[in-house]
Amino acid sequence: MRRSLIALTAFALATGTVALAGGHGGNPAVKARNAHMSLYSFNLGLLGDMAKGTIDYDAAKATEAASDLAALAAFTQSSYWVEGTAQGDVDGSRAKAEIWSDAAGWAEKMELMKTGSASLAAVAGNGLEALQGGIGDAGAACGACHKAYRGPRN
Amino acid sequence: MLGRIFRWGVFLTLIGLGVYWFITIPKTVSDEQLAGLSSSSEDGEQVFHAAGCASCHAAEKAEGDAKLVLAGGQRFPSPFGTFVAPNISTDTSHGIGGWTQAEFVSAVVQGTSPEGQHYFPAFPYSSYAKMTLQDAVNLHAYMQTLPSDATPNAQHDVAFPFNIRRNIGGWKFLFLSEDWVSDANTPELERGRYLVEALGHCAECHTPRNALGGLDRARWMQGAADPSGKGRIPGITPAQLGWVAADIAEYLKSGFTPEFDTAGGHMVAVVENTAKLPPEDRAAIAAYLLALP
Numbered sequence: 001m002r003r004s005l006i007a008l009t010a011f012a013l014a015t016g017t018v019a020l021a022g023g024h025g026g027n028p029a030v031k032a033r034n035a036h037m038s039l040y041s042f043n044l045g046l047l048g049d050m051a052k053g054t055i056d057y058d059a060a061k062a063t064e065a066a067s068d069l070a071a072l073a074a075f076t077q078s079s080y081w082v083e084g085t086a087q088g089d090v091d092g093s094r095a096k097a098e099i100w101s102d103a104a105g106w107a108e109k110m111e112l113m114k115t116g117s118a119s120l121a122a123v124a125g126n127g128l129e130a131l132q133g134g135i136g137d138a139g140a141a142c143g144a145c146h147k148a149y150r151g152p153r154n
Numbered sequence: 155m156l157g158r159i160f161r162w163g164v165f166l167t168l169i170g171l172g173v174y175w176f177i178t179i180p181k182t183v184s185d186e187q188l189a190g191l192s193s194s195s196e197d198g199e200q201v202f203h204a205a206g207c208a209s210c211h212a213a214e215k216a217e218g219d220a221k222l223v224l225a226g227g228q229r230f231p232s233p234f235g236t237f238v239a240p241n242i243s244t245d246t247s248h249g250i251g252g253w254t255q256a257e258f259v260s261a262v263v264q265g266t267s268p269e270g271q272h273y274f275p276a277f278p279y280s281s282y283a284k285m286t287l288q289d290a291v292n293l294h295a296y297m298q299t300l301p302s303d304a305t306p307n308a309q310h311d312v313a314f315p316f317n318i319r320r321n322i323g324g325w326k327f328l329f330l331s332e333d334w335v336s337d338a339n340t341p342e343l344e345r346g347r348y349l350v351e352a353l354g355h356c357a358e359c360h361t362p363r364n365a366l367g368g369l370d371r372a373r374w375m376q377g378a379a380d381p382s383g384k385g386r387i388p389g390i391t392p393a394q395l396g397w398v399a400a401d402i403a404e405y406l407k408s409g410f411t412p413e414f415d416t417a418g419g420h421m422v423a424v425v426e427n428t429a430k431l432p433p434e435d436r437a438a439i440a441a442y443l444l445a446l447p
Contacts, residue, residue, distance in 0.1 A: 045414035143409045147422035152385030
């Protein structure tokens, strides 16, 4: 009785862990990528709202958000952009297989995001106009990568 | 008795062939129809961007000024086969440099080649059919100023029976219509409708198609399966989008959604074009989309 209870508990724990890691909760690499993207869009949203005039410009907050954006872009991210997790391979992924078949092109786009966000961070605190000018580079970097390496919605 | 049935059979077959022959005749625009129009390459540049020519006809991954080299070669998979964008640069042997104005306009608004063949509707002439002839000759004038490139055209990879060009005349008979889909009762809505339904050919991707590849006008802009077979192209009706006019205009300018996600895939190329239009045009597109049911 006791032994079967232990076995049952072990089984439940094991399946629960597997479900969390794989099936039910989605692919962990894809989840990590989406989380990374959410952080990009949160910071960029703050800067974009200031640039558009939806909220008041604040030099300190703009610098913080742009610095965080640049820090995020500097992540290697290599542990969660793993091969075998393209759109169609795993649920929820919109990553194109070209990320891995065209690694040089992909690296170039990642570099574009690093330089674009670093130049934005350098000017975001220098007034509204500087922010409006700098946000274009970061936006272009987002678009350049999404154009080549993101598939359509699932 | 049998002889009579046979004769009737022959008779009806001939009528059928006659009707088929008649409705599948490739139509063209004549020199006379264009006679009174003077063309402006400057105005044609705006038509070029609004109609998105470079997005499909520039080489794969072309950026910046390279997008004005319309060498072709991009591949478009679909349920009917894979289409390859042709060279429409000013090269006289591989491109369209040797075409007359009427041949160019016939190709764009009627989908008929200078050789009198139907083009496959992967080329969105069923939208361009609503283009004004003035805009078509302006576009021709502008495209004549673009560089030439001697890349030869690749063959489309389309299976029987879709590869029989004459049959496309039947497709045109069924699905090519110059009637507007939406009503427009203000100048802004009219402009937006012209940009969306004619030049921008938005419905070609955002509206689902029937089994024969015709647009389902009853589900106008409600989203469709991606022709590549992976994922979906989103619906852009007001209820599906949930954006206000300023959101749409901003997206068409910078590529940013209200959540600060960005456009992806082929839509990035669309935004590169709409960013070059005047702000009133982006506002007009927004007004049109928000007036959709």
